[in-house]
Amino acid sequence: xxxGVPKEIKKFEYRVGLAPNYAADYVNAGHExxxxxxxxQGSSFSDADYEKVGCKILPTADxxxxxxxxxxxxxxxxxPEYNLMREGQILFTYFHLAADRALTEAVLxxxxxxxxxxxxxxxxGKLPCLAPMSEIAGRMSIxxxxxxxxxxxxxxxxxxxxxxxxxxxxxxxxxxxxxxGQNAVAMAVGLHANVTAVDVNLDSLTRLEQEYRGQVHTxxxxxxxxxxxxxxxxxxxGATLIxxxxxxxxxxxxxxxxxxKGSVIVDVAIDxxxxxxxxxxxxxxxxxxxxxxxxxxxxGNMPGAVPITSTAALxxxxxxxxxxxxxxxxxxxxxxxxxxxxxxxxxxxxxxxxSVADEFGIEYTSVDTVMN
Numbered sequence: 101x102x103x104g105v106p107k108e109i110k111k112f113e114y115r116v117g118l119a120p121n122y123a124a125d126y127v128n129a130g131h132e133x134x135x136x137x138x139x140x141q142g143s144s145f146s147d148a149d150y151e152k153v154g155c156k157i158l159p160t161a162d163x164x165x166x167x168x169x170x171x172x173x174x175x176x177x178x179x180p181e182y183n184l185m186r187e188g189q190i191l192f193t194y195f196h197l198a199a200d201r202a203l204t205e206a207v208l209x210x211x212x213x214x215x216x217x218x219x220x221x222x223x224x225g226k227l228p229c230l231a232p233m234s235e236i237a238g239r240m241s242i243x244x245x246x247x248x249x250x251x252x253x254x255x256x257x258x259x260x261x262x263x264x265x266x267x268x269x270x271x272x273x274x275x276x277x278x279x280x281g282q283n284a285v286a287m288a289v290g291l292h293a294n295v296t297a298v299d300v301n302l303d304s305l306t307r308l309e310q311e312y313r314g315q316v317h318t319x320x321x322x323x324x325x326x327x328x329x330x331x332x333x334x335x336x337x338g339a340t341l342i343x344x345x346x347x348x349x350x351x352x353x354x355x356x357x358x359x360x361k362g363s364v365i366v367d368v369a370i371d372x373x374x375x376x377x378x379x380x381x382x383x384x385x386x387x388x389x390x391x392x393x394x395x396x397x398x399x400g401n402m403p404g405a406v407p408i409t410s411t412a413a414l415x416x417x418x419x420x421x422x423x424x425x426x427x428x429x430x431x432x433x434x435x436x437x438x439x440x441x442x443x444x445x446x447x448x449x450x451x452x453x454x455s456v457a458d459e460f461g462i463e464y465t466s467v468d469t470v471m472n
Contacts, residue, residue: 101426102132104168106161107139110175110400112384114142114407115414117172117193122415124153131426132156136164143407165189170430172422174414175401176203185210188448190430192422194218194233195445197456198346199373204446204456211449213430217418219343219453220443227343229421229443231279232413234368236403238283238339241366242271242291244402245335248364248388248395255395256362258334261292272333273297274326274350274375275340276318277304280368284337289315296329326350331358338367338375345455351376356392363394370398434471441467 103126105117116139118126123133133155137147147157158164165171165184173193177185179202185191187210195216197204207214217229227234242260249269251257262268271288275281276297288295289312296317297308305318319325330336330351336359340347347369356378367379374380378391381400388397403410421440424433434441445453450465457464 101429102134102167102169103422103426104134104164104171105136105139106164106171106173106181107136108142108174108404109161109178109180110404113175113401113404115174115404115411116140116143116145116407117174119143119411119415120145120149120153120155122419123150123155125419125423126426127154129423129427134158134164134167136161143411170422170425172418174404174411176200177206179206182206182210185212187211188213190215190425192217192418192425194371196371197445197453198459199371201460204451204460204462207446208449208451208462212446213444213448214446215421215425215430215440215443216445216453217414217443219445220421221439223439227279228439229414229417230343232417233403233410234279234341235283236406236410236413237368238280238337239287240402240405241280241284241337241339241368242287242293242335244387244397244399245271245337245364245366246291248366248397249335249362251362253395254362254388254390255364256334256360260288260335268293269334270332271295271335271337272329273337273339274321275299275338275369276308276316277301278339278341280339280341281337282308284339284368285312285316288335293335296333298326298329321350323350323352327352327355327358330355331360334360334363336363336365338365338369338379340369340375341372342455346373346459347375349373349375349377351378353377353391356394359392359394361393364397365394366397368402370400374398431471434467441471444470 170190246260249255271293277299447470
């Protein structure tokens, strides 16, 4: 199979779909791998690094999209890429269709085969290709939140962990039982903050209680609980997720006046619409905005800021599935792996993700139907 890796065009996205040592696995399996010149530069990989493992370098994105049977990316196709997509072409990347009707319509109109990292499941029902980026984003959420609590950044001027004789900051993690939330909790506890985790899953809350032996407070997620807790929070992490669907907006606009001036919301769930009603996507060069005196950090590709770490972590989780698709052909690969089958979001003009069909009122076709 001809595998194409274009350079990411999302603003301040430094990751690359395949690092050279992972691209080598495709080459060694008998596939042709085409890399757009400069695609790996943001992750510290040169064109020569790719050529050493048998990849072929092409000058433009146009060249990559024209030759590739399967495109391997990091982020969802953006508008300039819509017309580059070809009917029957496999796109293997993050899509987050529930947050983007225009992309959903483009994927259907271009009749591509959209296999999304974020909806693939493993044999335990977990999300193996989403987990590493969630882990990174969860850890970064505390790092970024701590920075924007500093007074020169517009924040309250409070140190996350406090010092002897001075109380630490209050950190509230919404969706504390998921991968983002668990990593945010771990980082916040490590910095000696006062941490409260909120979730609808009592088992997850029990695990947090047991793991941290009273260092983490837990609360069941209800509107009234969130409204009460948010008033005391210095830093709020939006870590909720419904796989493949739009994120529930737990922080209402009318909650913001209850919050402390200079407090910070880091909305990690912004890729799927955001946890806060007042959130909108921002970028690394201008990551925050203020509403009602509350700082909102809503960068849609947080792991892109640490591309050496995140490219390796992403490739670790996606390589196995990408090789299945290339080696078997996508249809046989989907039939052989029920978890990979759940990654099929759209197929030759048919939408195969029910949550997105419901969100946008678009006709739904089951994966089993398109596979027969």
